[in-house]
Amino acid sequence: xxxxxxxxxxxxxxxxxxxxxxxxxxxxxxxxxxxxxxxxxxxxxxxxxxxxxxxxxxxxxxxxxxxxxxxxxxxxxxxxxxxxxxxxxxxxxxxxxxxxxxxxx
Amino acid sequence: xxxxxxxxxxxxxxxxxxxxxxxxxxxxxxxxxxxxxxxxxxxxxxxxxxxxxxxxxxxxxxxxxxxxxxxxxxxxxxxxxxxxxxxxxxxxxxxxxxxxxxxxxxxxxxxxxxxxxxxxxxxxxxxxxxxxxxxxxxxxxxxxxxxxxxxxxxxxxxxxxxxxxxxxxxxxxxxxxxxxxxxxxxxxxxxxxxxxxxxxxxxxxxxxxxxxxxxxxxxxxxxxxxxxxxxxxxxxxxxxxxxxxxxxxxxxxxxxxxxxxxxxxxxxxxxxxxxxxxxxxxxxxxxxxxxxxxxxxxxxxxxxxxxxxxxxxxxxxxxxxxxxxxxxxxxxxxxxxxxxxxxxxxxxxxxxxxxxxxxxxxxxxxxxxxxxxxxxxxxxxxxxxxxxxxxxxxxxxxxxxxxx
Amino acid sequence: xxxxxxxxxxxxxxxxxxxxxxxxxxxxxxxxxxxxxxxxxxxxxxxxxxxxxxxxxxxxxxxxxxxxxxxxxxxxxxxxxxxxxxxxxxxxxxxxxxxxxxxxxxxxxxx
Numbered sequence: 245x246x247x248x249x250x251x252x253x254x255x256x257x258x259x260x261x262x263x264x265x266x267x268x269x270x271x272x273x274x275x276x277x278x279x280x281x282x283x284x285x286x287x288x289x290x291x292x293x294x295x296x297x298x299x300x301x302x303x304x305x306x307x308x309x310x311x312x313x314x315x316x317x318x319x320x321x322x323x324x325x326x327x328x329x330x331x332x333x334x335x336x337x338x339x340x341x342x343x344x345x346x347x348x349x
Numbered sequence: 350x351x352x353x354x355x356x357x358x359x360x361x362x363x364x365x366x367x368x369x370x371x372x373x374x375x376x377x378x379x380x381x382x383x384x385x386x387x388x389x390x391x392x393x394x395x396x397x398x399x400x401x402x403x404x405x406x407x408x409x410x411x412x413x414x415x416x417x418x419x420x421x422x423x424x425x426x427x428x429x430x431x432x433x434x435x436x437x438x439x440x441x442x443x444x445x446x447x448x449x450x451x452x453x454x455x456x457x458x459x460x461x462x463x464x465x466x467x468x469x470x471x472x473x474x475x476x477x478x479x480x481x482x483x484x485x486x487x488x489x490x491x492x493x494x495x496x497x498x499x500x501x502x503x504x505x506x507x508x509x510x511x512x513x514x515x516x517x518x519x520x521x522x523x524x525x526x527x528x529x530x531x532x533x534x535x536x537x538x539x540x541x542x543x544x545x546x547x548x549x550x551x552x553x554x555x556x557x558x559x560x561x562x563x564x565x566x567x568x569x570x571x572x573x574x575x576x577x578x579x580x581x582x583x584x585x586x587x588x589x590x591x592x593x594x595x596x597x598x599x600x601x602x603x604x605x606x607x608x609x610x611x612x613x614x615x616x617x618x619x620x621x622x623x624x625x626x627x628x629x630x631x632x633x634x635x636x637x638x639x640x641x642x643x644x645x646x647x648x649x650x651x652x653x654x655x656x657x658x659x660x661x662x663x664x665x666x667x668x669x670x671x672x673x674x675x676x677x678x679x680x681x682x683x684x685x686x687x688x689x690x691x692x693x694x695x696x697x698x699x700x701x702x703x704x705x706x707x708x709x710x711x712x713x714x715x716x717x718x719x720x721x722x723x724x725x726x727x728x729x730x731x732x733x734x735x736x737x738x739x740x741x742x743x744x745x746x747x748x749x750x751x752x753x
Numbered sequence: 754x755x756x757x758x759x760x761x762x763x764x765x766x767x768x769x770x771x772x773x774x775x776x777x778x779x780x781x782x783x784x785x786x787x788x789x790x791x792x793x794x795x796x797x798x799x800x801x802x803x804x805x806x807x808x809x810x811x812x813x814x815x816x817x818x819x820x821x822x823x824x825x826x827x828x829x830x831x832x833x834x835x836x837x838x839x840x841x842x843x844x845x846x847x848x849x850x851x852x853x854x855x856x857x858x859x860x861x862x863x864x
Binding site: 246250254255257273279283290 | 754755756757758761778779780781782783784785788790791794795800803804807825826828831
C-alpha cells in the first residue's frame, strides 16, 4: 500500500517529541533541509529543551520571543531525519531512546 | 545639499504627525487641571519616541524590511496576529478620534455640529489617498501644519514662567485628583508614543529606499523632528496652564479648548486653533490610515505603496478604503470626541508592550540589523518607559472607567 | 536552510518581482524509509486559518476552500524573499486582487 502522506511543516513546530520509551526529549523548534537540484529534502530537526522555558514554549504565543532569549537554538538538540517517526504528526516519536541520542547534543 | 533638504522635509513631515488631537487634548487637560506638573510626561514620551523612531528608521535602512515585514517573518503568523489585532484596533480608535478632530475644527468655524462633516471629511481623506501623489500631499499638509507653532508663540506672548515650567519636568505628587493625574499622565504617554508612528516611518524609509548611508539623516530627523513635536505639545500644556488653571476650568469639551488661544491672540486665536486642529488631525488621519493599511498589507504580503496606482495595488486600495469608511461611520454616530481621544490614548499606552517588545527583539537580532543593533542604552530606556506606560495604564484605566 | 526561519512567512515574489503574498505553509511528503521531501509551498487563508486553530482550517476545508499550492520545482531563489517562477496574475494568489481591480476599482475614475 502506498504509504505516502503529507504534513505541513508549520504544524510540527512546538510539538513535543518523546523517545521510544515515552520520555520527553524536547519540542520541535526548526526543520533543517537541504536543496539538491530541484528537490529539497529534510536532513534533521532541531529540538529545544523541556525545562521551564520549554514549558513556557507550550504557550504558542511565547515561543517566538523565547527563541531569542535562548540565543537562537544554542541548546538545541539535532535529530537526524531517520530518527524521528512522524507516523502520527501530532505526536512525534524518536525511533530510539533519549540516551542513544547523546552523541548528537 | 540634497541630504539637507531631505532632513528638513523629514523634520517638517514628522512634526505634522506629532501634534494631533491626542497630544492636543491630553496636553490641554493636563495644563488646565495640574498646571505645569505633567510636563515630565511629555518629556518622557518624547524621549521614548525619539529612540523608537530612530530605531525603526535604522532597522529599515539596514535590513531592507519594514518592521511589520520582519515581525511576521521572524515570529510567525500566529504570533503576528496579536499585535496586528490589538495595535490595529486601538489605532483604529485613534483614527476615529482624528477624523472627529477635523470635523470639530469645522464645527468651530461654522457652528454646524461635527457629525455633519463626517462624510465630506472621510471622503476628502479617501480622495487624498486615492490621488496618490503623496509626496506633494504629505509635504503640503505638513508645511501647513507648521501653523501649530502658534502655540509656541503664545507661550512667549503670555510670558510663561519658564522656571516653573522646567520644574514640571520633575515628576511630583499632585495635590488633588490623584487618579486623574495618573490617568492623564498615561494618556500623554500614549499620545506621544504611538506605534503607528514608527510603523509608518519604517514603511517610509523603505519607500524612499533608505540604506546605510541614511543612518545619520535618520538620526537627525528622528531627534529633531520628534523633539520639535514634543516642544509643541509642551507649549499647548503651558498655554492651557496659564489660561485655564487659574480660572479652575476643567476641560470637558472641545469648544472649551478652543478658547485656549483667545487670551493671547483674541479672535484670531480662535481661528488659529481651529486651523491648527483641522490640519494637524488631517495629517494624522492620513498617516494613521496608511499605517493601518501597511500593517495589513505587509503582514499578508500584498503589493503596497502610497504612491502606487489603485489598480496596481487593488487589495491595498480596498483596505484603506474600508478603513476610512469604517472610521467615518463611527464619527457619524457622534461619539463624544474628547473622551474617545483621551481613552484611545490610554489604550495605546496599555498595548505598547505588544507593539514595542517584539520590535526590540528585532532591533537586537543580528540577522536583520547586523552590526547596527541597539546599544544597551536604547534598549533599557525604551523598555523602562514602555513598562512604566503599561503599569500606569493597567492601574489607572479601570479607576478612570469606574470613576466616570 | 531552516524551513521556519528562511522560508515560512517570507514574502513571495513572482517572476516579474511582484509581491504575491507570503509563504503561509510548507508541505512535506512523508515516505517511510526516505527523508521527508518539501513538495509545495502553500498560500492562502485556509492555511493561515489552520495555523490559528486547526478547527478553523477544517471548517474552511469542509466548505471546499483549498489553499493555493506552488510546487517546489518552481522556486527560483530563497533569500530575503522567495522568488517563484509563476505569473501572479494567473494564480489563485491574485484572485482577490483581480476581482477587486475589475469589479470595484476600475469602476472609479482616476484609478
